[in-house]
Each structure stands twice: as structure tokens, then as C-alpha cells.
Amino acid sequence: MAKTQADKPDPIEKKIGRWEGQFQGYREPVTAKTIHDWLAQFGSRKEIGEKVLDAVDYYGIAAIEAAFRSTVQKIEGWNTDEKQRTGRWVFAPLQGAAGKSGAAMLSYLRSALRMSGKKYQKDFLYLSDLTSAGLGPEDTLVLVDDFAGTGDQASETWELLDEILPTEPRVVVVVVVSTRRAVSRLQKETPMTVKAHKRLDGRHNVFDEKCKFLTEPEREELLALCKRANKRTPRGYGDCGLTLVFCHKTPNNSIPVLHATTANWKGLFPRIAEH
Amino acid sequence: MAQRKKQRKVARQNPEAVQPIGVKSLRTSALKPNKHNPRRLFDKEDLRTLQDSIQRVGILVPLVVYREKSTGSYVILDGQRRWMCAQALDLKEVPVNEVPEPTLVQNIVTMFQIHKLREDWELMPTALKLELLMKELQERGEKQLASLTGLDVAVVTRCKKLLSYRKRYQDMMLRSKREDRVRADFFIELYPVRNDRFVNSLDWYNKDEFTDAMLAKHLDGEGLKSVTDFRKVKQHITNARKAGRSAERAISRRLREFTEETELAPDHLRISTAEAATSARNMAKTAEKLELQLRDVDVPTVVGETQFWKSLSALHKTISRLLKKADVRA
Numbered sequence: 001m002a003k004t005q006a007d008k009p010d011p012i013e014k015k016i017g018r019w020e021g022q023f024q025g026y027r028e029p030v031t032a033k034t035i036h037d038w039l040a041q042f043g044s045r046k047e048i049g050e051k052v053l054d055a056v057d058y059y060g061i062a063a064i065e066a067a068f069r070s071t072v073q074k075i076e077g078w079n080t081d082e083k084q085r086t087g088r089w090v091f092a093p094l095q096g097a098a099g100k101s102g103a104a105m106l107s108y109l110r111s112a113l114r115m116s117g118k119k120y121q122k123d124f125l126y127l128s129d130l131t132s133a134g135l136g137p138e139d140t141l142v143l144v145d146d147f148a149g150t151g152d153q154a155s156e157t158w159e160l161l162d163e164i165l166p167t168e169p170r171v172v173v174v175v176v177v178s179t180r181r182a183v184s185r186l187q188k189e190t191p192m193t194v195k196a197h198k199r200l201d202g203r204h205n206v207f208d209e210k211c212k213f214l215t216e217p218e219r220e221e222l223l224a225l226c227k228r229a230n231k232r233t234p235r236g237y238g239d240c241g242l243t244l245v246f247c248h249k250t251p252n253n254s255i256p257v258l259h260a261t262t263a264n265w266k267g268l269f270p271r272i273a274e275h
Numbered sequence: 276m277a278q279r280k281k282q283r284k285v286a287r288q289n290p291e292a293v294q295p296i297g298v299k300s301l302r303t304s305a306l307k308p309n310k311h312n313p314r315r316l317f318d319k320e321d322l323r324t325l326q327d328s329i330q331r332v333g334i335l336v337p338l339v340v341y342r343e344k345s346t347g348s349y350v351i352l353d354g355q356r357r358w359m360c361a362q363a364l365d366l367k368e369v370p371v372n373e374v375p376e377p378t379l380v381q382n383i384v385t386m387f388q389i390h391k392l393r394e395d396w397e398l399m400p401t402a403l404k405l406e407l408l409m410k411e412l413q414e415r416g417e418k419q420l421a422s423l424t425g426l427d428v429a430v431v432t433r434c435k436k437l438l439s440y441r442k443r444y445q446d447m448m449l450r451s452k453r454e455d456r457v458r459a460d461f462f463i464e465l466y467p468v469r470n471d472r473f474v475n476s477l478d479w480y481n482k483d484e485f486t487d488a489m490l491a492k493h494l495d496g497e498g499l500k501s502v503t504d505f506r507k508v509k510q511h512i513t514n515a516r517k518a519g520r521s522a523e524r525a526i527s528r529r530l531r532e533f534t535e536e537t538e539l540a541p542d543h544l545r546i547s548t549a550e551a552a553t554s555a556r557n558m559a560k561t562a563e564k565l566e567l568q569l570r571d572v573d574v575p576t577v578v579g580e581t582q583f584w585k586s587l588s589a590l591h592k593t594i595s596r597l598l599k600k601a602d603v604r605a
Contacts, residue, residue, distance in 0.1 A: 128445035
């Protein structure tokens with residue numbers, strides 16, 4: 001029997017189904033209803049919201065682990081066989097604060113490198129272990145995090161390391177995603193090397209003319225909505241203008257329409273857990 | 276010759292001191308700054324004065340450098356300001372006194388000296404360096420460590436208290452963002468309660484669970500208004516412990532409630548009978564002291580001190596009234 005017009009799926013419902021599957025695993029469930037509610041906030045300009053969702057670069061746990069695996073494998077001197085590595089390799093979170101991403105990332109990295117077993121515990125250190133760890137210039141300290149946007153966090157961590165490390169091991173910051181700006185800043189201001197699975201530039205900033213998925217008038221309209229979502233940083237922290245989302249948390253460098261939870265806006269990917 | 280003898284003597288007396296290899300000239304560009312000597316510590320005005328002086332008479336005191344084994348580069352141990360001026364003046368060479376590469380212990384001692392000039396870091400980084408020094412030198416004596424590092428003995432004691440905490444707590448003091456960091460003062464003030472012998476003997480007590488609960492109170496800002504509130508907690512515990520079994524049972528129950536309920540403040544630990552007993556003990560000590568002093572009073576010499584006799588008379592009346600009320604015969 002031939003399909004009637006009514007049987008054909010609505011194109012927007014099809015898209016919503018796709019996004020629902022793509023954003024599965026976010027800390028606050030993304031459902032057809034939350035997507036509908038979110039798009040409704042765009043009023044008559046829902047297509048801008050749709051374009052934003054199409055541009056979201058989403059990393060679930062599997063993608064994060066894959067990114068860590070391929071990034072670490074490319075670092076000079078690394079080998080899965082401990083005996084084949086150049087010097088000693090130890091890993092620590094880039095950010096120590098509770099609720100920050102460094103500690104969670106360290107756990108994903110362990111899983112990615114198949115180093116979750118107890119025997120590898122010695123290779124994963126607290127920041128307070130580093131002073132007495134006896135790392136020399138031939139050794140490598142890998143600091144792990146999900147994202148480097150402005151480089152502020154890594155730069156502050158370097159100040160701490162400079163204070164507590166009695167020797168000078170090679171320090172490599174491994175992140176899933178980084179902006180080019182953060183990489184060049186850290187390489188200029190610190191002796192750390194930044195290794196990122198993906199590097200973002202102007203093309204990934206929705207407010208940059210190099211970013212092509214929105215037209216200029218659409219950009220203006222999006223900026224107005226972003227101002228409604230967050231007056232202080234409508235372009236995201238550090239004016240990064242990103243559409244990056246990690247399953248555990250959306251970076252504040254991403255545009256606020258994606259994550260802000262205020263009286264005027266309800267982001268699809270809230271940074272603060274509601275449940 | 277006399278200088279060398281002196282240096283050998285210093286070497287014998289202080290094996291941690293850096294010993295010279297010899298004076299020579301090196302290309303200015305061949306030197307690199309010491310990572311423990313951050314540029315921000317240099318005053319621009321002082322640098323200008325030094326630069327003027329070097330331009331006039333050259334570098335009179337050689338820089339102290341060592342050759343880094345791992346890279347082969349010369350690292351400045353002392354004289355970074357002179358080197359910066361030499362660079363600014365485009366001097367091709369600078370006089371240097373080469374010394375052997377410092378040992379780990381020498382590096383840590385240098386870090387201590389640099390650290391003294393910085394104020395933006397808290398005590399935990401110092402504690403970690405002290406920990407390494409204790410490990411390397413097998414030295415735990417507070418006086419010895421203080422003398423070696425130039426720290427006050429009290430600072431060494433505070434550092435050792437911080438080192439008694441698990442690494443996860445130590446990391447809280449190392450958070451790079453000031454607003455995320457838990458201040459060392461919190462852990463230092465908590466220490467006497469956390470390690471109180473009586474508290475540790477309580478069957479429900481767990482050091483880390485108690486620490487986590489106190490952190491929650493501190494961070495919520497409800498149960499604890501200030502880190503010095505732990506002094507009140509300690510006082511309530513001491514009062515109860517000295518007041519006997521019944522007060523001990525009461526303080527155990529209340530301390531448990533205080534631990535489990537974030538919003539409860541130290542006043543919850545106040546046990547009036549225990550507090551009264553402490554107050555009575557303190558007054559008894561004061562009374563004993565006064566009584567001893569009064570025994571020695573030479574009446575003729577103070578007979579004209581009207582205020583003294585008035586105060587004694589008031590004290591006498593109060594004591595008599597209290598004794599009568601308590602039906603205690605003197």
C-alpha cells in the first residue's frame with residue numbers, strides 16, 4: 001500500500017530523532033521534548049537553532065577515549081610497552097578542583113590507554129605527589145583535560161608546577177580539543193607542549209566571518225539571542241563562540257544559547273545538573 | 276689561595292653549599308635563566324641603575340653558572356639581573372664562575388629562598404618541598420629543617436601538619452584558581468580536632484569522613500563561620516572529657532550529630548554542665564593563686580590602700596554568700 005502524506009515523517013521530527021541519538025549520554029538527558037522546547041525559544045527563527053544544533057561538535061565517552069588514545073600515541077617517546085618508553089611517564093589532572101573535568105578525563109585516559117588496572121596506579125599521580133615523584137629532564141609529565149579554550153587554566157597550573165617541581169621534566173598537556181589561541185599562548189608563556197586531538201580556529205567561532213554555517217544577518221540574530229541567554233559573555237567565555245559539547249559538561253567557551261540556564265533562557269546542555 | 280682554603284672549609288662544614296669550579300668568560304647568548312628565578316621579581320628601576328653601572332665599569336662580580344648535564348646549557352644560579360643588563364647592552368661575553376650542577380637538595384633549598392619572596396602561593400607548595408627535603412636528608416627535626424630552609428620552626432610545624440593529610444586533601448590546597456582553593460588554614464585549624472585522642476577513640480569516628488563533613492560545612496558557610504571555629508569545637512570536647520563519663524557520652528552523641536548535619540554550628544557541642552565544671556576549675560586555680568598572694572601581704576605596708584581593702588571586702592562578701600548558698604563550710 002502506498003504511503004500517504006500523513007505517514008511521511010515530518011523533516012523536523014527526523015532531525016530531532018537524529019539529534020536525540022547524537023547527543024545521547026549528556027549529563028542532563030536530551031530528549032525530543034527538550035529539543036522542541038529549546039527550539040521554541042528561537043520563535044520564528046527556529047532554523048537558526050537547527051543550524052546551531054547541526055554545528056554542535058559533541059563528544060561522548062567513546063569519542064573522548066578515542067581522541068586521547070590517538071593523541072597520546074603521537075607524542076614522541078610514548079610506547080604502550082613501558083620498557084620501550086623514553087624515560088618515565090606519569091599522568092596527572094590539569095585541574096584539581098572538585099567538579100572540574102581533569103580528574104574525570106584522567107579516568108577516561110586510563111581506560112583509553114588500557115591502564116585502568118591497579119598495577120598502573122603508580123603512573124597516575126595527584127598534583128601533590130609531583131614534588132617527590134623524582135621526575136628528571138628525561139621524564140614526561142602528562143597533564144590531562146578535556147579542553148583548552150583561552151589557556152587560562154593551563155597557564156595557572158603551570159605557575160603551580162613551577163612552584164612545586166624541583167626538577168624540569170618535559171610537561172605535555174593532552175586535551176581532546178583546543179583552540180589555536182590557547183596552544184600558541186601556552187607555547188609562548190610556558191615551556192609546556194600542548195597536544196590536542198582537534199584544534200579549533202576562526203572557522204569554529206560562530207561569530208567569526210570565517211565560520212560559514214550562518215549568514216551575517218543570522219549571526220546578528222543569534223548574537224541577540226545569546227545576549228538574552230547571558231548578558232555578560234554572549235559570545236562564550238573568552239569570546240570563543242564555540243559549539244563544542246562534552247557529554248560530562250559543556251565548556252563555558254561555547255555560546256550561551258547551548259548551555260545557559262537563566263530566567264530568560266534554558267540551554268539544551270546545562271552546565272549545572274538539575275537532578 | 277686563602278680564598279680556596281676558605282671554600283674548602285665551607286665545603287667541609289656545609290656539604291649542601293655550591294662549590295666553584297673556576298672563573299671564565301662565556302658568550303652572553305650561551306646562558307639561560309634559572310627557572311626558579313622568575314623575571315617578575317626584578318624591579319625595573321633597580322635594573323636601570325645596574326645597567327648604567329655596568330655600562331660604565333663592566334661586570335665586576337662574575338655570574339654564578341652551572342652546566343646542565345641533560346642539555347649541556349649553562350644555567351644562571353646567581354646574577355640573572357647582570358645577565359639581563361648584559362643582553363640589553365649587547366655585551367658579547369660575561370665573566371662567570373662555574374660551579375657543579377646543584378643536587379636535588381640544593382635545588383629545593385634555592386626554591387625555599389625564592390619562595391620567601393613570593394606571597395601569592397600558600398603553604399602547601401612549601402610543605403611539599405619540605406616533604407622532599409625530609410625524604411632526601413632523612414631529617415624530621417623541626418629545628419634542623421627550619422635552620423636548613425630559613426623557615427620559622429612554627430612554619431615547619433604547620434607544614435608537617437598539612438603533610439599528615441591524604442593527597443586528595445593536599446590537592447585541594449593546590450587548586451590553581453584562588454576561588455577553588457581550600458586554604459591551608461582550614462586544615463591546620465582542623466588538625467587538633469581531627470587528631471584528638473578522645474575523638475579518635477569514639478567507635479563511630481572516621482578521620483576522613485569527619486574531614487569531608489567539616490569541608491562541607493566550611494564550603495557551605497553554614498555550620499562553620501570561620502576556620503577558628505575549630506578552636507571552639509576543641510574546647511567543647513576538652514570540657515566534656517574533663518567532666519566525666521556522662522559528659523563524654525553526651526559529647527560523642529553531639530559530635531556525631533555535628534558531623535552528620537551540615538547546618539549545625541559548634542554551639543551544638545556546648546554541654547552546660549561540662550562548661551560549668553571547666554569554669555569552676557579555672558576559678559579554683561585563680562583563687563589558689565590569689566590566696567597565695569594574699570598570704571604574703573604585709574598589712575602595714577598596704578594599710579593606706581583604700582581600693583585594695585574595698586576590693587578584698589567585696590570579695591569576702593561574695594565568697595561568704597556563695598559558701599552559704601552552697602552550704603559549704605570553709
